[in-house]
Amino acid sequence: MNKNKQNKVSVITLGCSKNTVDSERLMKQLQVNKFDLAEDPNDAETLIINTCGFIEAAKNESIETILNAVALKKLGQVKKIVVAGCLSERYKEDLIKEIPEVDAFFGTEKYEEIIHELGGELKYELLGERLLTTPNHTAYLKISEGCDHPCSFCAIPLMRGLHKSKPMEELIFEANHLAAKGVKELIIIGQDTTDYGKDIYGRRNLAELLTKLSEINGIEWIRIMYAYPSHFPEDVIDVIANNEKICKYIDVPLQHISDDVLKSMRRGITKTKTKELIANLRARVPKIVLRTTFIVGYPTEKVKDFDELCEFVRETKFDKLGVFTYSKEESTSSFILGDPVSEEEKKRRLEVLMEIQKDISTEKNKALSGKRLRVLVEDRENGYYVARSYRDAPEIDGDVLIPAGSGINIGNFYDVEFYDYDDYDVFGKLII
Secondary structure, X not given: OOHHHOOEEEEEEOOOHHHHHHHHHHHHHHHHOOOEEOOOHHHOOEEXXXXXXXXXXXXXXXXXXXXXHHHHHHOOOOOEEEEEEHHHHHHHHHHHHHOOOOOEEOOOOOHHHHHHHOOOOOOHHHOOOOOOXXXXXXEEEEOEEOOOOOOOOOOHHHHHOOOEEOOHHHHHHHHHHHHHOOOOEEEEEOOOHXXXXXXXXXXXXXXXXXXXXXXXXXXXXXXXXXXXXXXXXXXXXXXXXXXXXXXXXXXXXXXXXXXXXXXXXXXXXXXHHHHXXXXXXXXXXXXXXXXXXXXXXXXOOOHXXXXXXXXXXXXXXXXEEEEEEOOOOOOOHHXXXXXXXXXXXXXXXXXXXXXXXXXXXXXXXXXXXXXXXXEEEEEEEOOEEEEEEOOOOOOOOOOEEEEOOOOOOXXXXXXXXXXXXOOOOEEEEEOO
């Protein structure tokens, strides 16, 4: 073992932004326990792999990452492998049997057990603190864990349990701490952010939380993700409309629009109610940007259902849209339906839907030409500053590209005027 690697730990994070927050909390605990953190796994003697187990592709990526680590261990380049997160929560016993080279398996949010495994002690007073892996000006704020919805295709409750809100005072403390470190944008995440508060306060009070977060000095943007569409809180729409710090942007995963498919998916909403929600959001927040995701190839999705989904996307013209192919997951209620749609057909449907969305995205970007918006500068690459407006969430949406020049600092806000576009990105010039 290379002496330069001794006491160095690398945390490999797979999956969604919720996992990112978990890893950041773990990394802070490692840091205060005097472990050296290595960004490159090749520079560490201990690897901690925070896995995802949501769908088949994510499970395969997690397993491949574990096996790559095992290969490094066999070569003597890694001393210890710890596997944590969703895949380990869901398949721990199977993984122990199949990959015995791993030193320890832990489930989700097992900070204390992981720290003890490495010979440290959990610092309870620092549980709310994180070592950010996002740019310093942007951070995710996970307001809840788990989910109470019975969606037939989803394994999240199996891995993350039922919905658990984080107390508001803890979230306000965490957000103040992030703001003090220079964070300007909070991205609100959870399995279902609209259910926030119902378990500990007896009512859903995301609107109150958003209002209190907006009062924190230094926080300039608050962006809402993972908002469940059924029983959407009316007061949240009011906060988005009236609070200038809340981005006029919301992510509402719809998954489908056919009533037959929605019923089988156990989504608790109909096509009519979905359309009413979209109309309500657009009427009360005229400049709102709507992001959604859909699943294609669900077992009961007939050709007519897919055609209905395509027509819905064409007529609704979502600003941002993502598509997943159905993944048959054991222990979910849709498992018994089988997987009758071939992988080739699933892929074809995904490509058809994304081609429709590409045309919509290009049309919307074209409409921005000559308009002015405030942007947050993220990076500099290939002769451009890379920025985002309120219209764009990091990593999943497009960028605003500004020709590189003087007078621009990463992490600051600027006003730009858009002058060109492509399918998903727009080009802007700085307004002096």
